[in-house]
Every structure is written in C-alpha cells, then in structure tokens.
Amino acid sequence: MKSLWGFAVILLVFSQASARTEALILTEPTEVVNKTSAVLKCNLTNPAGPVKGVYWTKDGKTIESTVSDVPTTYTEYNLTSINHQAGGKYACVFQTEPQAEEVIEVKTQPHVYAKKASEHGNEKDKGVLECLSHSYPLPTDWAWFVKVGDAGDKALIANGTDKYEIKSTPNKTTLYINDLDINQDMGVYQCYGKNDMGEGIAEIQLRVRSRLAALWPFLGIVAEVIILITIIFIYEKRRKPDEINDDDDSGSAPLKSNVATNHKDKNVRQRNSN
Numbered sequence: 001m002k003s004l005w006g007f008a009v010i011l012l013v014f015s016q017a018s019a020r021t022e023a024l025i026l027t028e029p030t031e032v033v034n035k036t037s038a039v040l041k042c043n044l045t046n047p048a049g050p051v052k053g054v055y056w057t058k059d060g061k062t063i064e065s066t067v068s069d070v071p072t073t074y075t076e077y078n079l080t081s082i083n084h085q086a087g088g089k090y091a092c093v094f095q096t097e098p099q100a101e102e103v104i105e106v107k108t109q110p111h112v113y114a115k116k117a118s119e120h121g122n123e124k125d126k127g128v129l130e131c132l133s134h135s136y137p138l139p140t141d142w143a144w145f146v147k148v149g150d151a152g153d154k155a156l157i158a159n160g161t162d163k164y165e166i167k168s169t170p171n172k173t174t175l176y177i178n179d180l181d182i183n184q185d186m187g188v189y190q191c192y193g194k195n196d197m198g199e200g201i202a203e204i205q206l207r208v209r210s211r212l213a214a215l216w217p218f219l220g221i222v223a224e225v226i227i228l229i230t231i232i233f234i235y236e237k238r239r240k241p242d243e244i245n246d247d248d249d250s251g252s253a254p255l256k257s258n259v260a261t262n263h264k265d266k267n268v269r270q271r272n273s274n
C-alpha cells in the first residue's frame, strides 16, 4: 500500500515535469543595468521541435533587422551605444511550435525633459510647469527645485503649500504655482526624476507678465491710429489754410475756391427757392 502511494506520487511529479517541458532559454546577461554597451545572448537548450527562425523584439515590437529564418538555437543582439532610448524590454523569439521567448531588460538612468523649456504666465494666474520621462525604467521619484539668488543655489519645493502643488505619475510630473507674482516667481525651475540607476534633470524658465502687458499690443494700435489721424489732420490744415471754413469736398485747390463759393451760393439760392 505504502509503495503504491509512493508510485502514485512519483507518477504525479513525473507527469507535472513533462507538462512543464517548456522551452528553456538561457540568457546572458540576465539583465543590463547602467551600461553603455552590451551583447544580448539567448541559447535555446531544449527545442520542442524544429526551429524555423529567430528574431528579437523591443517592448513588444519586432526589430526588423534581426529577423532570420536560419534554424538556429542561438542568437545574439549587439547594443553598441546604450542611451536612454535603448532602454526597454528586449526579447529573443525562437520560432518553434509553440513559440519560445525570453526577456532581457535593459535599464538606464532616467532621461527627463521639459514639455516646454520656457513657460509664460500672467500675474495672479496659476503657473503650470511640466516634465516628462520615457526612459526604462521610469522614475520612481520626482522632485522640483527653484534656483534662488545669483549663486544659483537650489531650494527644494515642498508639495501642498498655498503656493505650490506637485502632481506626479511615473512618466510625468507637474508643478502648479498659485497666484503668480512678478517679483517672486520668475526664474529657473528644475525637475528631477530618479530611479535605481541614477537621476535625470530638466530646466524650465518661467516668465511672469503683468496683466497690463497683455494690453500693450492693443494700446500700441490705438496709439498708432491716434498719431496717424493727428498727422493727417495737421497736414490737411497746412495744405489749405483758406479753406478751413469751407465745408465743400476737400480735393479743391485754393485757386478754385472762388468757383467753389459760387457753386455754394447757387446751391444756397436753389435751396431757398425750393
């Protein structure tokens, strides 16, 4: 009886093991962390059937240059210069039945950039500064600083005060500055994104305009029109000094003024007779 149980257990273990004879892919390295170059290697040790080909993917997208229909159980992919764009999830895919694949993560320091390197806000409005990251992995922590004084010292901005509010997700951080002030809030702001490999920084220049400034273009046009009208008025006045009292059309020269007055007299007479 005891041996029968033992036999059953052995059978169970064996059947589970055979059910799990999934493809075994040995990768080297298992992950790439903070490196400037790497060669990713995959070795398929127990193909379930014939291998029809192999290719690599990055973040789920096929890397076209790697597609091969050579029946191989070994493949490598060279990353010659790893920048923030090279970070991601790479996978070697062996075309067997079923398909076999294994992932190698390539991790870099976060790359952080400003949505707009220079922002404008109107006095009293709410200022909005935004930084983004697309690197792999995304930042785990974000922080904002503001440069103070001429020496360029930095002050950490605390979240949740009357003045500041910070909202962050892994790929984006936003700093809100309430009640913008021309004297206090203009300047250079920095966002920091941090992960296990290091940190990335971006700068944003904030300019605050007085509310009056928004009116300047309009006032400029008004001033221009006033000046133009004045010039025309003065010019006309000088051109025909003896026609000032004449309300007839303006094109007439001084010589014709007699004729003009004659006409006028006629008109007056006609009007009277009517």
Ligand SMILES: *[C@@H]1O[C@H](CO)[C@@H](O)[C@H](O)[C@H]1NC(C)=O
Residues within 6 Å of the ligand: 026, 043, 044, 045, 074
């Ligand atoms: C793949 O792995 C097998 C088993 O560990 C080993 O014998 C073989 O040399 C490896 N092939 C390569 C190209 O590394």
Ligand SMILES: *[C@@H]1O[C@H](CO)[C@@H](O)[C@H](O)[C@H]1NC(C)=O
Residues within 6 Å of the ligand: 039, 076, 077, 078
């Ligand atoms: C990758 O680079 C190494 C040298 O750095 C070279 O020996 C190897 O052939 C390259 N592999 C591929 C697939 O280009």
Ligand SMILES: *[C@@H]1O[C@H](CO)[C@@H](O)[C@H](O)[C@H]1NC(C)=O
Residues within 6 Å of the ligand: 159, 160, 165, 166, 167, 168
């Ligand atoms: C900042 O504070 C607000 C509430 O005051 C909160 O909703 C937000 O998640 C906080 N942001 C960070 C980055 O802690």
Ligand SMILES: *[C@@H]1O[C@H](CO)[C@@H](O)[C@H](O)[C@H]1NC(C)=O
Residues within 6 Å of the ligand: 132, 169, 171, 172
């Ligand atoms: C940031 O991540 C969210 C999901 O968390 C996604 O919907 C959004 O498109 C991402 N934004 C950018 C700019 O990548």
Ligand SMILES: *[C@@H]1O[C@H](CO)[C@@H](O)[C@H](O)[C@H]1NC(C)=O
Residues within 6 Å of the ligand: 034, 109, 196, 197, 198
């Ligand atoms: C990653 O590399 C950078 C230089 O490329 C270095 O400054 C940083 O300390 C490294 N980070 C870790 C966690 O090794």
